[in-house]
Amino acid sequence: MIFGTVFFAAAQPKTPTATELTNKNMDAMDKKVKMNPTQRNIIYNYTMDMYKEQLELTKKQQAGGFNDDDxxxxxxxxxxxxxxxxxxxxxxxxxxYDNFLEEQLRGGNKKKKKKHSKDEEEEVVTGISGLKLPANAIPPNGNP
Structure with missing residues (x-):
């Protein structure tokens, strides 16, 4: 039983820190928005503060103590x-920057590929459309 508990605890994904989230965001933003060092430092601080607050809210949510005001x-x-x-x-x-934000809202630079058959070319689907079920996947009565 102890072994199972230790294994389960080790299998849980580690929550990224505010620094890790900020660095990842800044690296992605650097690719889209060419910033000078001063701009980068100021924006880094704004982003770090936002991620710190986000992580605090996440901890509060996991503890069950958050509300709509938060x-x-x-x-x-x-x-x-x-x-x-x-x-x-x-x-x-x-x-x-606006284009960068739109890309982030669409789920980043990730692309989902759909395969139909071996003979057809792969169709690259991006954004929310990659998450939608094909029309023929829903039965006529509407219950999946």
């Missing part, structure tokens, strides 16, 4: 962070 406060913070980042960026950087 969620509203987080979304307000997220919107403030986005506005602050946009204020740091200039000209085309803002457009690049």
């Amino acid at each position: 969620i509203a406060r987080f979304y307000k913070r997220q919107n403030q962070t986005t506005a602050n980042i946009r204020n740091i960026l200039k000209g085309d950087q803002q457009t690049d």
Whole structure:
């Protein structure tokens, strides 16, 4: 029984830290938005603060002690962070940042491939459409 508990605990994914999340976000943003070192440092700090708050909310949620005010406060913070980042960026950087945000909302740069048969080419499906079931997968009575 102890062995099973230890094995189960070891199999649980480790929650990333705010630093890990920030670094991953900044690396992805660097590929899309060409920032100078000053911009990068300021944006890094904004992003780090946002991820710290997000992780605090996640811990609170797991403990069962969060409420709608906490969620509203987080979304307000997220919107403030986005506005602050946009204020740091200039000209085309803002457009690049908007494109980066849209890509993140679609699930990042990941592509899902669907195979129909061996003879057909693979169809690359991105965004939400990759998650939708084909029309013929739902029975006529509507119950899957």
